[in-house]
Amino acid sequence: MLIKTAEFLRSVPKHQDCPPADKHEFAFVGRSNVGKSSLINYLTGFAKLAKTSGTPGKTQTINHFLINGTWYLVDLPGYGYARVSQEMRKKWTGMLQDYLEERTNLINTFILVDSRLDPQKIDIEFINWMGLQNLPFSVVFTKTDKLSKSKIAANVAKFKTELLKYWDELPPIFLTSAETGIGKDEILPFIEQNMAHFLPEINQ
Ligand code: GTP
Ligand code: MG
Numbered sequence: 001m002l003i004k005t006a007e008f009l010r011s012v013p014k015h016q017d018c019p020p021a022d023k024h025e026f027a028f029v030g031r032s033n034v035g036k037s038s039l040i041n042y043l044t045g046f047a048k049l050a051k052t053s054g055t056p057g058k059t060q061t062i063n064h065f066l067i068n069g070t071w072y073l074v075d076l077p078g079y080g081y082a083r084v085s086q087e088m089r090k091k092w093t094g095m096l097q098d099y100l101e102e103r104t105n106l107i108n109t110f111i112l113v114d115s116r117l118d119p120q121k122i123d124i125e126f127i128n129w130m131g132l133q134n135l136p137f138s139v140v141f142t143k144t145d146k147l148s149k150s151k152i153a154a155n156v157a158k159f160k161t162e163l164l165k166y167w168d169e170l171p172p173i174f175l176t177s178a179e180t181g182i183g184k185d186e187i188l189p190f191i192e193q194n195m196a197h198f199l200p201e202i203n204q
Contacts, residue, residue, distance in 0.1 A: 001188045001189065001191065001192045003043075003044045003045055003046075003067055003068060003188075004068055005066075005067070005068055005069060006044040006045075006046045006049050006065050006066070006067050006073075007065065007066045007069075008049065008063070008064075008065055009064040009065065009066050009072075010063070010064050011061045011062070011063045011064075012061055012062050013061050013062070013095060014062075014095065014098070015062065015095075015098050015099040015102050015103055018062060018064060018099070018103065019064050019066075019072070021103060021104050021105040022105065023066075023070060023071050023072055023105060024070075024071040024072070024105065024107050024194070024195045024198070025071065025072040025073075025074060025103065025105045025106045025107060026071070026072070026073055026074065026106075026107055026108050026109070026110065026191055026194075027073075027074040027076055027099075027100070027103075027106060027108075027109045027110070028040060028073070028074065028075055028076060028109075028110050028112060028140075029076045029078075029079070029096065029100075029109055029110070029111055029112065029126075030078060030079070030111055030112030030113060030123070030140075030142075031078050031079060031080045031112075031113075031114070031120070031122060031123065032056035032057050032058075032077075032078030032079070032080065033054075033055075033056035033057075033058075033078065034078065034112045034113065034114050034142050034143075035112060035114075035142035035143055035176075035178055036050075036059065036075055036076065036078065036112055037050035037051055037052040037053075037058065037059055037075055038050075038052045038142075038178035039110075039112065039140065039142065039176060039178060040065065040073055040075050041178070042178045042181055042184060043073075043184055043187060043188065044065070044067065044073070049065060050063065050065070050075045056078065057077075057078065059075055059076065059077050059078065060077050060092070061077065062074060062075075062076060062077075062095070062099055063075040063076075071191075071195060072105075074106075076096060076099070077092050077095070077096065078092075079092065079093055079096060079122065079126060080120075080122040097129075100130070100133070100135055101133055101135070106135075107136070107194050107195065107198050108136050108137065108138060108190075108191075108194050109130065109135060109136070109137045109138075110137070110138055110139075110140045110174075110187075111123070111126065111127060111130070111137050111138070111139050111140065112140045112141075112142050113139055113140065113141050113142070113159065114141075114142055114143055115141035115142060115143055115144045115146075115147065115152050115155055115156065115175065116143060116146055116147055116155070117155070118155065118158060119158055119159045119162040124162055124163070124166070127139070127163065127171075128166055131166075131167065137171055138171050138172035138173065138174065138190070139159075139171050139172070139173045139174070140173075140174045140175075140176055140183070140187070141155075141156060141159075141173070141174070141175050141176065142176055142177070142178070143177060143178075143179075144175050144176060144177045144180075144182065144183075145177040145179040145180050152175065156173070156175070160173075172190065174186050174187055174190075
């Protein structure tokens with residue numbers, strides 16, 4: 001799929017204020033600083049579309065981008081950011097969960113996981129929560145440029161083993177790097193296929 005246009009539409013704190021749910025939507029979620037905004041930028045080819053930062057907690061609202069005038073990519077705030085108050089964390093998590101549960105045109109959520117780390121409890125809990133809600137998702141390992149291929153493979157294998165403690169089947173898994181651009185050739189066709197197979201449940 002060729003991305004010709006990517007337009008920032010809206011940044012909102014509540015799912016009720018998002019653009020009309022009338023187009024296919026794909027969201028990016030994951031721990032703060034995992035690379036959600038960077039992934040959106042390299043997937044679309046527009047380097048400054050989503051705001052990125054070395055400081056965790058940069059994205060604090062739900063951000064809609066209209067792609068090719070026909071579908072939405074959504075940048076979400078990170079979960080599990082330790083340096084904000086517990087009250088703020090609860091607020092963000094509530095906002096995220098409401099959005100994920102209520103957004104009827106959401107086709108797939110990409111859950112981003114840092115490929116450098118051992119399986120993190122918070123990621124596994126989030127994935128299991130998605131499963132309990134019956135929400136479709138895939139897992140995207142980020143920052144694969146930072147470690148050797150063998151170390152990445154070992155970390156991915158550990159993550160799969162952890163998931164298989166809870167799941168009979170593994171979700172689709174992608175390896176990415178915003179530095180080298182790997183993963184784009186797998187994720188964009190995956191989005192395209194999903195758009196062909198699922199109609200958004202239009203509700204507004
Ligand atoms: P929040 O909005 O704070 O939740 O963070 P985020 O998940 O959107 O992360 P963001 O894209 O802002 O990236 C965080 C930091 O990681 C930035 O300094 C990026 O440059 C860096 N980064 C993101 N992806 C990659 C990658 O694939 N490789 C490398 N080396 N650095 C990356
Ligand atoms: Mg961000």
